[in-house]
Amino acid sequence: MNAAVPFFAAERTWAEHGERYAQLMAEALAGGQALQGPAVRAFEAALAARCGRAHAVAVGSGTDALAFALLAAGVGPGDEVLVPAISFIATASCVLRVGAVPVFVDVDPWLRLDLDAARALVTPATRALLAVDLYGQTVDHVAFERFADEHGLTLVEDAAQALGATHAGAIGALSCCSFDPTKTIAAPGSGGAVLCDDDALAAALRRLRWHGRDDAGRFATLGHNSQLPTAAAAVLHAKLASDARWTERRRAIAAAYDAALAGTPHRPVGVAPGRDHVFHKYVLRTPDRTALAAALAAAGVPTRVHYDRPLYREPVFGHRGRACPAAETACREVLSLPIHAYLTDAEVELVTTTLAAAS
Ligand SMILES: Cc1ncc(COP(=O)(O)O)c(C=O)c1O
Incomplete structure (x- = not known):
């Protein structure tokens, strides 16, 4: 059956604001x-x-933002970087890109890197800790910053899914954003950014994004070519002013999904006490993912899986990681529902009634 509910509906954002965005790009x-x-x-x-x-x-992208953050922090061959076992591939492939070794850490009940599990994995080679605000929920910034300080690690935040959440973009020495077309603040194309407070780190990042050229115009270090197009920046700037409304809408949709799941065998991944969530993704856990996804699909509700296996099972990492039991279980149970500020009330209701009926 054709999906009655779009999983993403970026074209609806464009339908409402496209004329203004096109004007901004032209200017x-x-x-x-x-x-x-x-x-x-x-x-x-x-x-x-x-x-x-x-x-x-x-x-040019969130993927480059992560690699540049590690390079600017001086992470390289011989170093180990603690990364969560569940995330998008770029969270860990950036570590390989800079020649370092990703050390995969099991996840907490909200599927974020578990600091208790991380403690046992710190070695003299550990240089950095990569904290991912998975699905749009920020990590506990106080606990992560304390952990990084205690162990002398550079804390890098992967805020790709969380821009708009309280503290997102402000955790650790360097924070990485993505503006890919599915993100909470989406570019007309690809884009990313690194945020930091340190002047020297910022200067290193500017060199990295364009061939290593320094302020004197010399190419003293190896760089890349990774730029955010000017037209995309103009649209992103405008979106920075409207995203609060979109975030509120996604939160309302998430609350409706939470309510529909109450009393069913499925449960939301949820929000940790005291944390903020912008619901870039809405992810539930279910004992029978195949059956639930089929029931939703039959009603015209598409689903996806974020993510179907822990990162260390991806062949690119050469199976370096040991198994992380909580991540293994979660990857068998997670299912993502459509969530977007432009979903209509009728579409949200179709999702909630189907969820309740599928229990
Ligand atoms: C957690 C996370 N990190 C990094 C990235 C990479 O961002 P980009 O697609 O802009 O390269 C993404 C994008 O999907 C992501 O979800």
């Missing part, structure tokens, strides 16, 4: 600088202010 491009135009600097300033950081350095 940005009329300046003649398709890359590194003034709109990029204006967006960087707005993003830094929004997250309470001294610097935001816009780059």
Whole structure:
């Protein structure tokens, strides 16, 4: 059956705001600088202010943001980086990219890196801790910062899924954002940014994004070419002003899904006490994922799985990791429902009634 409910509905955002976004892009491009135009600097300033950081350095993707954050922090061959066993591939592949070794850590009940499990994995080679705000819920910034301080680690936040949540973008030495088309603040294309407070780190990030060129115009270090297009920056800047409304809508949809799950064998991954969640993804846990996904599909509700196996099971990592029992169980049980600010009330109701009936 064709999906009656779209899993993503980015085209609806464009239908409402597209004319204004197109105008902003045209104005940005009329300046003649398709890359590194003034709109990029204006967006960087707005993003830094929004997250309470001294610097935001816009780059070509969230994937590059993560690799550049590690490189700027001096992570490289011989180093180990603690990463959660459940996340998008880029969270751990960035560690391989800089020549270091990802050390996979089991997850807590909210599927975020479990600091108790991490403690046993710290070695003299451990250089950094990568904290992922999975599904849009921030990690406990106080506990993570304390852990990093205690062990002398650089704390890097992967805030790709959480921009808009309290503290997102402000945790640790460096925070990485993604503006890919599915994200809470989505670019017309790819995009990312690294946020930090340290001037030297910011300067290193600016060198990394364009061939290693320094302020004197010399290419003293190896860099890359990873830039946020000026037109995309103009749209992102405008979206920074409207995302609170979208976040509230996603939270209301999440609350409706939570209510529909009450009394069923399925349960939301949920929100840890005292934390904030922007529901980039709405993820539940179910004892029978195949049956629930089939029932939802039959009603026209598409689902996805984030993520169907722990990261260390991806062949690229060469099976370096030991098994993480909580992550293994979670990856068998998780199921993601459609969530987007432009889902209609009727679509949300179709999801909730199907969930309740499928129990
Ligand atoms: C947790 C996480 N980290 C990193 C990334 C990479 O971001 P990008 O797609 O912009 O490269 C993503 C994007 O899907 C993500 O979800």
